[in-house]
Amino acid sequence: DSGVTQTPKHLITATGQRVTLRCSPRSGDLSVYWYQQSLDQGLQFLIQYYNGEERAKGNILERFSAQQFPDLHSELNLSSLELGDSALYFCASSPGTSQETQYFGPGTRLLVL
């Protein structure tokens, strides 16, 4: 158990809809990262937050957004969903910002029908 929790575990929705994925980092970790794992794209970094502020952006679509709250939990919002957004979404956390080990949650499996 990494100490990172993600909810929900599974999510099934329809095209055009909007969903919110939630992540609670390990106790004491200030950085939260979001990743997407799909069969065709592999594991891709989406976005990083550090202590409430956006720190780095990866291959995140404009339809996707994230935020980190004062209690350090984070939410990833996916809107105008398309079939191709079906994937595993992982959250990871680390203490700070620099080349540290990232600890991954169990993931949220999203299926868009």
Added chain:
Amino acid sequence: GNSVTQMEGPVTLSEEAFLTINCTYTATGYPSLFWYVQYPGEGLQLLLKATKADDKGSNKGFEATYRKETTSFHLEKGSVQVSDSAVYFCALSQGGGADGLTFGKGTHLIIQP
């Protein structure tokens, strides 16, 4: 940009065989290098890491050495077990404030009794 290349699979070995999974990378500066493992239906777990040239990471009988001259971080284990069957990901972290991990496509390892 940064990239990680690793042999894809599946790689099938017999129990007690010697394992090598090749990983090479492209990055500027001095990235940190990681091997993560993903067991079926689970999130990613850190297996080992190295943060500078010639460092050797090791854990659970697995080893990898950070070779800057060949930009490689090959994973090795002297005697694999059935329980080592999983998907192995090589990854790098550039640091400098942009800390999303760049992953290889993953190597599916199957160990037969």
